Amino acid sequence: MSIVIEHMTKSFDGTAVLRGIDLTIESGELVALLGPSGSGKTTLLKIIAGLEWPNSGRLAVHGADWLHLAAQDRRIGFVFQHYALFPHMSVRDNIAFGLSVRPRAQRPGKAVIAAKVDQLLEFLQIAHLGDRYPAQLSGGQRQRVALGRALAIEPTVLLLDEPFGALDAAVRRDLRAWLRQVHDETGSTTIFVTHDQEEAFELADRVVVMGEGRIEQIGNADQIHDHPASPFVARFMGATIELPVMLQAGRAEAQGLDPSRLPRRALPDGPATLFLRPADVTPLADPAGRWQVAHRTSNGALLRLELTDGTGQFGIDLPRRAPEAQGLVPGARVNLRPEAGTIFPGPRALASQAATAAFPRKEKSL
Amino acid sequence: MSTVALTHAPGQSRAVPRLLIGLAFALTAIFVVAPLAFIFWRAFAEGWAVYLKNIADPLVLHAIWLTTLVAVIVVPVNIAFGIAVAWAIARFRFPGRKLLMVLIEIPFSISPIIAGICYLLLYGRQGLLGPWLAAHDLKVMFALPGIVLVTMFVTAPFVVREVLPLMQAQGSEQEQAAVTLGARGWQVFSRVTLPNIRWALLYGAVLCTARAVGEFGGVSVVSGSIRGQTNTLPLQIELMFNDLNTTGAFAAASTLTVIALVVLVVKAALESRR
Ligand SMILES: Nc1ncnc2c1ncn2[C@@H]1O[C@H](COP(=O)(O)OP(=O)(O)OP(=O)(O)O)[C@@H](O)[C@H]1O
Ligand SMILES: [Mg+2]
Numbered sequence: 001m002s003i004v005i006e007h008m009t010k011s012f013d014g015t016a017v018l019r020g021i022d023l024t025i026e027s028g029e030l031v032a033l034l035g036p037s038g039s040g041k042t043t044l045l046k047i048i049a050g051l052e053w054p055n056s057g058r059l060a061v062h063g064a065d066w067l068h069l070a071a072q073d074r075r076i077g078f079v080f081q082h083y084a085l086f087p088h089m090s091v092r093d094n095i096a097f098g099l100s101v102r103p104r105a106q107r108p109g110k111a112v113i114a115a116k117v118d119q120l121l122e123f124l125q126i127a128h129l130g131d132r133y134p135a136q137l138s139g140g141q142r143q144r145v146a147l148g149r150a151l152a153i154e155p156t157v158l159l160l161d162e163p164f165g166a167l168d169a170a171v172r173r174d175l176r177a178w179l180r181q182v183h184d185e186t187g188s189t190t191i192f193v194t195h196d197q198e199e200a201f202e203l204a205d206r207v208v209v210m211g212e213g214r215i216e217q218i219g220n221a222d223q224i225h226d227h228p229a230s231p232f233v234a235r236f237m238g239a240t241i242e243l244p245v246m247l248q249a250g251r252a253e254a255q256g257l258d259p260s261r262l263p264r265r266a267l268p269d270g271p272a273t274l275f276l277r278p279a280d281v282t283p284l285a286d287p288a289g290r291w292q293v294a295h296r297t298s299n300g301a302l303l304r305l306e307l308t309d310g311t312g313q314f315g316i317d318l319p320r321r322a323p324e325a326q327g328l329v330p331g332a333r334v335n336l337r338p339e340a341g342t343i344f345p346g347p348r349a350l351a352s353q354a355a356t357a358a359f360p361r362k363e364k365s366l
Numbered sequence: 367m368s369t370v371a372l373t374h375a376p377g378q379s380r381a382v383p384r385l386l387i388g389l390a391f392a393l394t395a396i397f398v399v400a401p402l403a404f405i406f407w408r409a410f411a412e413g414w415a416v417y418l419k420n421i422a423d424p425l426v427l428h429a430i431w432l433t434t435l436v437a438v439i440v441v442p443v444n445i446a447f448g449i450a451v452a453w454a455i456a457r458f459r460f461p462g463r464k465l466l467m468v469l470i471e472i473p474f475s476i477s478p479i480i481a482g483i484c485y486l487l488l489y490g491r492q493g494l495l496g497p498w499l500a501a502h503d504l505k506v507m508f509a510l511p512g513i514v515l516v517t518m519f520v521t522a523p524f525v526v527r528e529v530l531p532l533m534q535a536q537g538s539e540q541e542q543a544a545v546t547l548g549a550r551g552w553q554v555f556s557r558v559t560l561p562n563i564r565w566a567l568l569y570g571a572v573l574c575t576a577r578a579v580g581e582f583g584g585v586s587v588v589s590g591s592i593r594g595q596t597n598t599l600p601l602q603i604e605l606m607f608n609d610l611n612t613t614g615a616f617a618a619a620s621t622l623t624v625i626a627l628v629v630l631v632v633k634a635a636l637e638s639r640r
Binding site: 050051075076084085097098101152 | 539543544547550553561562
């Protein structure tokens with residue numbers, strides 16, 4: 001079931017939450033919605049599910065207009081962040097719910113439903129938990145039950161809102177692989193929301209990066225890492241060093257900066273901002289260097305150096321045993337050689353102002 | 367670490383808590399238990415035979431019947447009203463929502479006798495709707511409908527107040543989940559919403575019953591106290607008391623007290639379940 005979303009907007013009490021979403025998801029694809037808190041991920045998911053309605057835009061699934069279809073008739077599987085299991089029903093009854101509320105004519109017989117539930121319990125690896133109540137389950141087990149309940153109606157579209165948000169790291173990793181397997185075996189079109197980059201990139205065919213109600217970029221891990229489409233994405237992907245540079249013939253030039261490793265960019269000459277990740281910078285010891293080492297800390301494997309040039313301070317990471325690291329004690333002076341980075345036109349102040357103007361920070365009202 | 371078990375903070379005297387606990391028991395005994403015991407003592411003062419004769423008095427029996435009837439009408443209506451209002455306030459944002467939340471508390475804050483007078487002014491013979499009601503031969507005041515209306519007014523907040531906080535705390539995710547699984551409105555309500563609020567609902571209904579059975583002030587205005595017709599049990603007790611039939615009054619009062627005690631036990635049982 002392909003999903004096509006066009007020009008979708010949504011506001012709550014006059015506050016724009018979705019500001020024009022265009023997105024096409026192919027049948028059978030596994031897509032991650034990645035973005036900071038409050039960027040509208042849940043809202044978009046709920047609109048697809050029919051639990052919210054947009055102010056404008058189009059939603060077509062497999063060619064059919066879904067905005068005129070009640071949530072009950074969409075046959076989607078929705079997994080809530082906090083599971084939303086029915087506490088007064090056993091695991092079995094929870095999973096059977098979607099089948100047992102069908103109109104009498106379409107409702108499978110009791111035996112058929114029971115067999116289907118058994119099969120799902122087996123598939124979800126929770127066969128021994130069928131008679132328990134949600135309160136008697138661990139977080140990971142509840143998550144499986146929630147997914148089982150959603151899968152019981154054989155949904156064509158599976159929507160998961162931060163499915164692993166409330167679980168610890170080891171369980172998350174387990175369930176991640178398992179969800180991929182479920183997706184592949186059921187062949188459904190799946191969208192899941194996360195704000196964990198690692199999870200998004202590891203699990204999804206494509207990642208949709210959202211910021212303040214807009215889609216900032218769509219791509220796989222390498223594309224988004226190496227070519228962030230906007231300062232917002234660059235920052236969100238962990239580029240925390242922003243240096244003002246001058247572009248000359250496609251090269252970023254600045255005092256103390258060795259741009260030899262950066263590819264030339266087809267950008268007009270003039271002021272620009274270079275976005276760097278702390279691990280993509282090599283320090284070059286130089287007594288007349290622009291930056292001075294202010295602090296040096298180590299976590300055993302990595303060394304973090306805080307550098308300052310009198311106007312600004314930032315940290316860079318390098319392997320503790322790297323030859324360049326020797327002698328870089330507080331007070332030493334260095335120049336920098338970026339190994340990779342992204343350039344956006346415009347001076348730094350302007351770039352970050354533009355970024356904040358385009359994505360005004362709002363507090364989540366919860 | 368000291369190995370001595372401490373039952374109270376060191377350096378603090380046990381006298382103060384003991385005094386307070388003793389005081390609490392003493393006050394409860396003086397103000398609550400003694401009067402209740404007195405009711406039963408007086409009711410049985412002249413023996414079982416007289417007690418039964420007093421209860422079997424047709425006027426008393428009629429009052430018991432009327433009181434039960436009022437409760438049987440009022441409690442289900444208030445349950446339905448309570449669920450509807452709690453649902454609306456917890457699940458929807460609409461203009462006037464805050465106002466509605468204040469309005470449903472009004473019966474708690476104003477004296478029931480004022481409610482009775484309002485109804486009298488509205489539905490009474492000289493009231494706003496009086497001529498219209500008379501023209502259609504509808505009797506509201508000094509009849510069952512008036513008693514039911516006033517009792518309904520007085521007990522309106524009980525169910526809402528129990529159910530609303532629970533519905534607000536639970537949020538609507540379970541209901542949304544049910545909807546995505548294909549459940550229609552009624553199925554969502556009966557299979558997800560209702561089971562979640564059932565204890566709060568029952569608790570509210572019990573409180574509502576206790577109040578409906580015991581209401582005196584508001585009902586006394588609108589009932590007209592017609593013996594054997596519009597006298598509820600509390601009104602009948604007052605009447606017998608004024609007639610100097612104290613044993614009879616205490617017998618009737620003991621009946622009302624027994625009803626109240628049963629309700630109290632049910633309430634306590636429900637509380638321990640929650
Ligand atoms: N029912 C609502 N009424 C008013 N505002 C809402 C409502 N639902 C969401 N919002 C607002 O819409 C914005 C986006 O919310 P949404 O839940 O879609 O964010 P999100 O990307 O899922 O965030 P998170 O990662 O924290 O879950 C937030 O600013 C939120 O306060
Ligand atoms: Mg969310």
